[in-house]
Amino acid sequence: MRSLDDMLALSTWTRELPAEQLRKVRAAIAVRDFDAGACICRKGDPASAWLGVIDGLIKIHSLSPAGKSVTFAGIPAGGWFAEGSVLRGKPFMYDTVALRDSRIAFLPEATFRWLLDTSIPFNRFLLQQLNERLGQFIGMVEHDRLLAPDARVARALAALFNPHLYPDADPQIQISQEELGYLAGASRQRVNRALQVLGKAGLIKVDYGLVTVLDLDGLQRYGS
DNA sequence: TCATTAAATTGTT
DNA sequence: AACAATTTAATGA
CATH class of the missing domain: 1.10.10.10 (Winged helix-like DNA-binding domain superfamily/Winged helix DNA-binding domain)
Structure with a gap:
């Protein structure tokens, strides 16, 4: 199973961060392991951290009142998510579940905001990430109807x-x-x-x- | 290391 | 949705 340092080395936003800043971020991150099927966060939980998949695979999904499941996104190792909820300062809107045994990084909200306030590379990364995700979801609607x-x-x-x-x-x-x-x-x-x-x-x-x-x-x- | 079994996943109707 | 076949993981000899 991969480590937090493996993931940080892989993430593009860490590359242009000054060593001192990266050290602070690294120290603030908490790491937790989840068994396959375990719930990482639920709809309604406070979005107190930005989440990264160090290893494994998770899904973001929603359950209908009747118990039907829709999956919005699967996120494999290397992916960061939940920036939307953290940015808004609102609770999570969806459930996230580990599809396999997974290791998750929790970057606290305060650290997230500090990066947002002080780091251009971090902002650039977030902008690109939001743009990529938007493209994916637009694509999903298009494919759903046309393909x-x-x-x-x-x-x-x-x-x-x-x-x-x-x-x-x-x-x-x-x-x-x-x-x-x-x-x-x-x-x-x-x-x-x-x-x-x-x-x-x-x-x-x-x-x-x-x-x-x-x-x-x-x-x-x-x-x- | 091998055999047995249960559980998960796949292939087909 | 149901069923059979296949693969994996766990267990214990």
Whole structure:
């Protein structure tokens, strides 16, 4: 399992931070491990920290009153999230759950605001992150209405490998087809078929509980 | 190390 | 949604 320092080395916003400032940030971050299925934060919890996925995989999702689940985003190792709630100073609006055993970094709200007030590189990073996410969600609406199921699964999968949001060199992701279904808004059966199609097209390789991306660019543009 | 079993995941209808 | 097949992880000899 990766360490906090691995993740900080991977995050682009740490690179231009003066050593002294990075040291302070590093000292303020708390690290917690979660078992697969565990809840990292719930809707309504105060957003007291900016969160980073050091290792593992988490999802941001919402449960309907009837118990149906919609997943808005899966966030693999290397990703930071919840800046929206921290910026607003409002409680979390969604639940986040560990899909696998995961290690999470908690960067306290006060430290987050201090970075916001003092660091141009940090602000630049946040701006890019918000922009990338906005692009992803706009894309989701577009794909949901315009693309066939195979292509929707392809995009949902590709979104997990956004190099700006998740700067992780590992082209593999350990995720079940059921979770991929929640992410793509498709049934598990449909995802199963889509993965077979995408595998035959040479874009991905499918193994038990594991998907390896062979051609990210091809995945992104599949079906359009 | 190997066999057994339960649990998770996948493939198919 | 249901079922069978497959893979993994855990357990104990």
